[in-house]
Amino acid sequence: MEEQKLFTVSASPHTKSPVTVQGIMLDVIIALIPAGIAGVGIFGLRALAVIAVCVASCVGFEALFVKLLKKPMSIGDLSAVITGLLLAYNLPVEIPLWMCVIGSFVAIVIVKQLFGGIGQNFANPAITARIVLLVSFASAMTNFTAPKVLDAVSTATPLATLGAIDRAGDIGSQMMAGGLPSLTAMVFGVRAGCIGETCAVALLLGCCWLLVRRVISPIIPLSYIGTVAVLMLLFSHFDLYYTAYELLSGGLLLGAVFMATDYSTSPINKKGKLVFGIGCGVLTTVIRLFCSLPEGVSYSILLMNVLCPLIEKVTAPKYFGFVKKKKEKKAKEGAA
Amino acid sequence: MGSNRPDAILKAVKKGRGGVFVSHHKLTADMETVRMPAPERVVLPMLQHIGAPCTPTVKKGDTVAVGQVIGDSDKFLSVPIHASVSGTVESVADVKLANGTMAPAVTIVSDGEMRLCEDLTPPVVKNKEDLVKAVRASGLVGLGGAGFPSFVKLTVSPEKPIDTLVVNAAECEPYITVDYRECLENSWNILNGVYLLAELLELKRVVIAVEDNKPEAIKVLKNIADQDIDRGNVVRLMTLKSRYPQGAEKMMVLSATGREVPAGGLPADVGCIVMNVGSVAFVNRYITTGKPLVSRSVTVSGDCIKNPMNLRVPIGTSMQDIVDYCGGFVKEPAKILSGGPMMGTAITDLNVPLLKSNNAVLAFSKKAAGFKKETPCIHCGRCHAACPMGLIPTDIEKYALLKDADTLNKLGTMVCMECGSCAYSCPGGKPLVQYMRLAKSVVREAAKK
Structure with a gap:
């Protein structure tokens, strides 16, 4: 008798959504492109060099690491490209390129791969790498040049100027005296800062793409930015101009849209996301207003990353039929 | 009534969480159900329901007629099995089922006459107890796919009074169209089944739930509800936004009543019964004709089937016979499913019988079966x-x-x-x-x- 040909069996379901890890990562890369273009436009071609070095070294380190450990090749999932882009976007344009390579090593090898690779890291690789660089090379990391379209001289970031303001006095006139760029310039990113963080329009465009493609949920960006907005309004005695400035300064938009929403380092459930976003917002505000550092986005997100497992535990969602069961039990006990 | 006539169509009381949008692929929606002729032989496993298996009541060489009991059990959670063709019992032996387990089964070689058993008479149903007894005798299990004995659902205990019947016509699984066809072709039986159950079970409300991607069915069912408003005013139609798994029992109860079935509990715990639309129609058919569950509707579809169609098939017909009747395969199938693509079982070969609870036979090529390589979790949620x-x-x-x-x-x-x-x-x-x-x-x- 002819051997019978058997069909494939597997557990249900027998149909899968077309969404893949690679597809998700590609969407994030697409969402990051406008901010990159804006960065190169604002800070000149050197920005492109920084981006290229970061991406290439991140992908290189990932390939090297998995090869050395004989793990399956993982650069195809494109997550290393995103890490490289985010790292570059968080660096000032004049940073020495070898520092970019060190940053990439920290991000990919130490933060991501040593903890088990994609999905296993407890802290955002790009943010941790930025903080390591900031602590190690403080002067290079805070050497901000003014946008190419203006004069390329070292200058203070708007946040540094804002930080010096005495909020008890007349905020408006102090801002005027501080020589800050116009609000329009802030919206379009023509100001001193890191490569990818300055152009609010480009970042919001990217955010829209991520939301439309359902890559991220709006909860974290909204609660993060919203918390900062509310707190800044309170602390500035409802000075709208000042609050708008705070929201557009530093890495808040980049952090809230692209870094705080990182899958592996933020909570899965809705309530957890809300707590996470509010936590980031409170920390950012506190660091900006009450600490000696001008900027607090990276530190806030890193700290909340570490708290993520705890948040998930505390905010664990109730499954279907759970509440009812308890109530019924109580009702029965009451009746008996 | 007239002017203050209530609206026959309800919206969901409460929306369930989660779910996914799956492409419908209802290729066979417009195809009228075709009655498949008796196959050469049928294999009737003694376990076609959730519960205790039946013991065969016939032996090799016996002559049987359609509707004759060939297996029964004295355990509570069990329903009898009836011969689905007339002919001679070829063997009583263990066979392999679609899920890979072995079960005793009665194999009948058909004489091609489909002679009805002479003892079949419509049951006399006057109260709840009669109904439960009759439904058990009919051999009915939930026709939606789970295979839970229906009489158990209809057994109302005094501690858990039932006020609502949810008739499930959502059919949220892709490809399957048997419930949809049931609505269009058997609306009279559904209508009377609903009246019968509402009256015997003293229900306050009957909700017929259907997804909004079936406008034709909605039209027919609205007609049913409209007619009822003039009568007793308990039947309502509920249209749901199509989303998988809308038709799951607990989801149905939530949509229709806003009640959440407790974890580990049944719809009866919150005063509800959920029945598949085909089961409701069958109850009415059985009570009027006395013909037990010997055949069922099944959707044969998928990209490998030559002529996808809706079939009325004697239970126990082999999947091979069903596929052959639909013209066989047009291309090499990678997966054969008994049931829908979301919850159905993949089977290794076609040499398994169709059971009471199977609502579809689907054949997919490698491309359509959606094989995906497993990669690490990215914690995306x-x-x-x-x-x-x-x-x-x-x-x-x-x-x-x-x-x-x-x-x-x-x-x-x-x-x-x-x-x-x-x-x-x-x-x-x-x-x-x-x-x-x-x-x-x-x-x-x-x-x-």
Whole structure:
């Protein structure tokens, strides 16, 4: 008798959504492109060099690491490209390129791969790498040049100027005296800062793409930015101009849209996301207003990353039929 | 009545969480159900329902007629099995079922006459008890796919009064169109079945639930509800936004009444009965004709089937005969499913009989079967977002692999109904339903100790 040909069996379901890890990562890369273009436009071609070095070294380190450990090749999932882009976007344009390579090593090898690779890291690789660089090379990391379209001289970031303001006095006139760029310039990113963080329009465009493609949920960006907005309004005695400035300064938009929403380092459930976003917002505000550092986005997100497992535990969602069961039990006990 | 006539169409009282949007692929929606002629032989396993298996009541060489009882059990959770063709019993032996298990079965060689058993008479049904007895005798199990004996659902205990019947015509699984065809072709039986159940069970409300992607069915069913408004005013039609797993029992109860079935409980715990639309129609047919469950409607579809169609097939017909009747395969199938693509069972070969609870036979090529390579979890939360039960499948997977039964219990593992929404939406292609089953077995084993 002819051997019978058997069909494939597997557990249900027998149909899968077309969404893949690679597809998700590609969407994030697409969402990051406008901010990159804006960065190169604002800070000149050197920005492109920084981006290229970061991406290439991140992908290189990932390939090297998995090869050395004989793990399956993982650069195809494109997550290393995103890490490289985010790292570059968080660096000032004049940073020495070898520092970019060190940053990439920290991000990919130490933060991501040593903890088990994609999905296993407890802290955002790009943010941790930025903080390591900031602590190690403080002067290079805070050497901000003014946008190419203006004069390329070292200058203070708007946040540094804002930080010096005495909020008890007349905020408006102090801002005027501080020589800050116009609000329009802030919206379009023509100001001193890191490569990818300055152009609010480009970042919001990217955010829209991520939301439309359902890559991220709006909860974290909204609660993060919203918390900062509310707190800044309170602390500035409802000075709208000042609050708008705070929201557009530093890495808040980049952090809230692209870094705080990182899958592996933020909570899965809705309530957890809300707590996470509010936590980031409170920390950012506190660091900006009450600490000696001008900027607090990276530190806030890193700290909340570490708290993520705890948040998930505390905010664990109730499954279907759970509440009812308890109530019924109580009702029965009451009746008996 | 006239002017203050209430609206026949209801909106969902409460919307369930999660779920996924799956392409419908209802290729056979416009095809009238075709009655398949008696096959050469049928294989009737003694276990076609959830519960205790039946004991064969016939032996090799016996002559049987359509509707004759060939297996029964004195256990509570069991329904009799009836001969689906007339002919001679060829053997009483163990056979392999679609899920791979072995079960005793009666094989009947058909004489091609489909002679009805002479003892069949319409049952006399005057009250609830008669109804339960009759439904048990009819051999009815839920025709939607789970195979739970229907008479058990209709057994109302005094502690758990029932006020609502939800007639499930949602049919949220892709490809399957048998319930849809039932609505169009058998509306009279549905109508009378609904009246009958409403009257005997003294129901306050009957909700017929259907997804909004079936406008034709909605038209027919609205007509039913409209007619009822003039009569007793308990039947309502509820249209639901099409979303998988809308038709799951607990989801149906939530949509129709806003009540949440407690974890580990049944719809009866919140005063509801959920019945498939085909089951309701069958109850009426049985009570008027006395002909037990010997055939059922099944959708034969998928990209490999030459002529996809809706068939009325004698139970016990082999999948091979069904596929052959539909013209065979046009291309090499990679997967054959008994049931829908979301919850159906993949079978290794076509040499298995169609059971009472099978509503579809689907054949998919490798491309259509959606094979995905498993890659590491990226903690994206899509599985949790899709879970209608609010579980976190990725966490459950981790604790299942650790065999941590306590944590699995806390995570609510046992409320999982294996709808497959998590695995469907996982970008990493993880077989999450398989992990959920593993988790459940970890919990069950720990409970035994």
